[in-house]
Amino acid sequence: MPGPFVVPVRGDLALPKQADVVVIGGGIIGAATALELAEQKLSVALCEKGGIGHEQSSRNWGWVRLSRRDPREIALMAASLDIWRDLDRRLEADTGYQRSGIAFTCRTEKELAEDQRWLAQINDYPFTTRLFDARQFQQMFPSSTVTMAGALYAPEDGRAEPQKVAPAFAEAARRKGASILTECAVRGIETSAGRVSAVVTERGVISCQSVVLAGGAWSGLFAGRAGLRLPQLKVINTVLRTGPVAGGPEPAVWYDDFAIRKRQDGGYTVASGTENVVDIVPDSFRYARDFLPALRSEWRALRLRLGWRFWDEARISRNWAMDEASPFEYCRVLDPVPSVPLSQRAFQQLIRHYPQFSQAQVLQRWAGCIDVVPDAVPVISAVDTLPGFFIATGFSGHGFGIGPAAGRLMADLVLGRPTVVDPGAFRFSRFSDGSKIEIISGV
Structure with a gap:
């Protein structure tokens, strides 16, 4: 069965020669940032190596929640809930958003x-x-x-349809003047006088004053090519989609062994409440010390796996030349194989506790790569050592609901205007300035 069907976004054919800001990554974070900047009359180029929203932004549970958030994310999520309330009107699109609890x-x-x-x-x-x-x-x-x-x-918590949201943001950004460039991988950045001056894409060079890296699970690799150490690993989460079910719950519900969310079509998204797969790869050793506190805290929920993914990632170049194809061009979409045993256990537990699901038809299963950082709190930050370069990544499975406000905060930082919330907890430098990395357990 194929992965989720994402609302298609047609990429622009013409590559702009110049933009005020280039945003790398067409998930919800990158697309929301692009819209915020375009609404402020900046020229924006949104570059996506594959299709808009084709990775984790369309593969998540579709939850829009403040409940059980890390305390450092609460103010930003509260701001996001304000944005979600009026988002369909602003985007001129149906995102499926409902405050369903x-x-x-x-x-x-x-x-x-x-x-x-x-x-x-x-x-x-x-x-x-x-x-x-x-x-x-x-x-x-x-x-x-x-x-x-x-x-x-x-x-006040709710739900929306992940396959619709990032495309809706991108199309709204285009209406405000942004260039939307799909199948247009950014190979790297160029600098002049010590600050960002351009990006090199597979289709040519775009001169710019600022670059926002919102590359999800690819961000660490791109940052490393730019000489920046961003500790980041991938976690594989599997979900399944059912056909319509009469009498199922309207609010989303989380249990240890399963979690469910009603969909617009009357079916449900179902996943394990806690279990995820983590492939052991070279980065597992490269960032072992960074992630050790998290591993000690969350090890019961992780299914460590050593297999072909180790060798696939070991072969990836980490220092490619600008005039040769980058790793982003060899893999347009991260499309991991879903874990049928994990999703089936969750589905069986759902049937056990909600008998009306016993006749539900499983229509699809898919998996996505969650980009995680050691403290599971996102990076939304300028990079002090590289003026003009900004990072918005590491949302650790919590990015869909918080995405609209994360885009606003990122735009605030790029524009140098007062920020929607205090960005201190999201600073990139916390991984290098001696700060204690605090792990707060949650969902």
């Missing part, structure tokens, strides 16, 4: 107590997120047979 179940009183402590983080925000006991949860989800202590329920 999300519930995170707690099996034990200890987990409930942890969520109670998390709630203290949002006391200053106008949200009605609250704890349910088991009886209240059963009233909201009467068909569920899950035994639990309670749940964290967030009415």
Whole structure:
């Protein structure tokens, strides 16, 4: 079965000779950044090596959530929820966004107590997120047979359709004057007088004053070619899509062993609540010290795998010449093989606890590469050592919902205007300035 069908975006044929800003990467972060900049009358070229939104931006769960966010992301996610409310009108497109609520179940009183402590983080925000006991949860989800202590329920959280959102941002950016360049890999950057002056693409050179790297799981490789150390690894997440199911829950629901989200077509996106696959690759050793705290904290949820991916990545050049094809041209779309056992276990647990899914038809399975950094908090930052170069990456599986505000924050930094939130927690330099990398467990 093929991967998700993404709303197609036709790339522009003409390569601009000059732009104020070149954005590398056509996922939700890059496309949202491009729109924000174009709305401010800057000339923008959005360069994508494959198709708009074809990697993790279209392969995620489609959750738009503040609940259980890392405290460092809460202000940015609150800003994103404000943007989502009016996004369809702004983009002149249907993103499928609904404030349908999300519930995170707690099996034990200890987990409930942890969520109670998390709630203290949002006391200053106008949200009605609250704890349910088991009886209240059963009233909201009467068909569920899950035994639990309670749940964290967030009415302001919601859902959208990942296959629609990045394309909608890109088309809106084009209407504002941005160039949308698909199958146009950026091989590297050029500098003049110590700052960014151009990018070299497979189709030619674009002169520019600023470059935003929003390359998802490819960002570390590109940054390394520019002489920057960005500790980043890939995590493989598998989902499946069902056909329509009558009587399924409207809010998205998370459990340890499965998570579900209703889709516009009446079907559901289903995934394991915790389990992901991590391929052991050369970068696993290159960044082992950076990721050791995270591995100690999250090892139970990771399925380490040593196989052909190690040798595939070992063969990738890390210092290609500008006049030769780059690794981004040899792999247009990261399309990992989904783990049928993981997705099937999640589906069987779903059927066990929601019997109405027993007749649901599995229509598709796919997997995506989540770009992770050691503390699972994104990099949204200028690079101090290379003026004019900015990075927006490392969203660690949390980028879809926060994407609209991340694009705004990135544009704020490029423009030098007051930022939508304090960007300090997202600075690139935290990986090199001696800062303690703090791991905060969550979903």
